Amino acid sequence: MNRFDLGVFVDAHHLLEAAPRGRRASDVIARIEAAAEEQCMSFGIANRLVVADCADAEARAIAEDFDAQGFVIRHVPARSALTRAHVLTAEIIEATAVREELRTVAVVAEEGVPLSVADKLHRAGRALIACVAGATRDSAALDRLLTLALDSGPLRSFVTKAANSLRAAGRSDVRIPEFESALRRVRPGFVSAAYGTTTKQMLRQLSGTGFRFVEPDRILITPQVSTAGAERATTGTELRPDAVTDGVVPGPRGLLGAMADAAAALPAITTVDTDSVVKALRSVLDLAAERAHLREAAVGRGLTIQEVCAGLAVVANRYRSSPCKPLELCQIAVDGTPWKVLRNPDKPEDIRLRLSEDSVPGGT
Known part of the structure; x- marks a missing residue:
């Protein structure tokens, strides 16, 4: 790159809507630079700006990721009279007014931001690239639209x-x-x-x-099963598991070993993205609901998160590399199922997954 005529303006909060794998500053910048070069628009970044409410830890982390790539961080508090969209728009207009060398502007923000400056930029002879999470339709007002996949978590x-x-x-x-x-x-x-x-x-x-x-x-x-309290459990509300005796579980290694042995029948996965790990975890829970001794414990005292993860580790041995912690994975996995997550308020480390007694009886 022998000339620097590209301005990149980013709303860190907008990137929180994108899938985690698409939020990295280096990846976003690489896509923008490639798009600009493909259409012979620009050949190097001259302006780098990211706006964020730095009181928001997640947005600040993204802004700092861009900071490591040479971007200037502009702090825009949530309660400020000027919104992030206002600030970005003003910064874009000012930059193109004072820097004649800016031939192209790339905006990473909700679609309304690049569209709000499109007419002014085009009348000034500038090209416009929009990088938008979840965009599915291009616009004639944009020279190029780059789409970031939305976070699939919801x-x-x-x-x-x-x-x-x-x-x-x-x-x-x-x-x-x-x-x-x-x-x-x-x-x-x-x-x-x-x-x-x-x-x-x-x-x-x-x-x-x-x-x-x-x-x-x-x-x-599938028919609805009774999951009373499941919604409260999966939102992090602390519930006290019933006081029951663990009982005798077949096998020399107890439930940990039983769960690991049972999970060996499931196909292993090598990917560690959240969706894949959650799907594997749900398979482990389905299997536990089918095996008599595991089901008995699940309906009674509940399976500890360590026991559940012993099965998950067999199916996805790199699950700890997932962006979500084990508790978060369990909370996502039980959504809409007859399982619920319970946490003992007197002993926070005691987290169990319990199966509803009303669920359809399993097999062996």
Whole structure:
């Protein structure tokens, strides 16, 4: 690169909406530089600015990641009269007014920010690149649109709510278009492509959270089971497990060994992204619900998080590298299932996963 004529302006908070793998400053910058070079727009970054409310730990971490790449951090408090969008817009206009060499402006923010400056930039002969999380439609006002996949973490909740709404309407066997309609009622404007996936892939991956996906396009809504208290448990509310005796568990290594031995029947995974690990964990819980001695403990005293993770470690031996901690993985995995997470307020390290007694009896 022999000339520096690209300005990059970033809203750190907007990147929190993107999938974790797409938030890294180096990756975002590389995509912008590549897009600019492909269209012969610009060949080097001259202006680097990231705005964030630095009181927000997550946004500050992203801003500091960009800071390490030479960006200037502009602190915009949440209660400031000027919003981050206002500040970004003003900074873009000022930079292009005083720096004639800026041929291209790249904006990483919600779509309204780049669109608000598009007309002014184009009249000044500048090109505009927008990098937007979840964008699915290009705009004639943009010279280039780069899309970052949305964080798929909330997908499980959306899908569960959609399945619940169909169940409440008396539907038990639907096709993908009808399930998509239910998703849009839960989440207006929902488009699976915004999450970097297709509806079919998403339903296949999340199958088991209140529904079962059957190839090629059937979704069987499973009957509701009693999960009283499950919502409170999965939001982090501390509950006291019932006082019960652990009892005698077959096998010389107790439940830890029983869980690990049982999980050996499941296919191992090598990826450690949150979705893959959660899916593996759900398989471990399904298996525990089917094995008599594990099920007995799960319904009674509950399986400790250490016992559950002993099974998870067999299926995903690198699960500790996941962005989520074991407790967070468990809380996500039990959403919409007959399991709930319980924490003993008198002994916070005692975290257990308990299976509802009303759940459908397992096998052996």
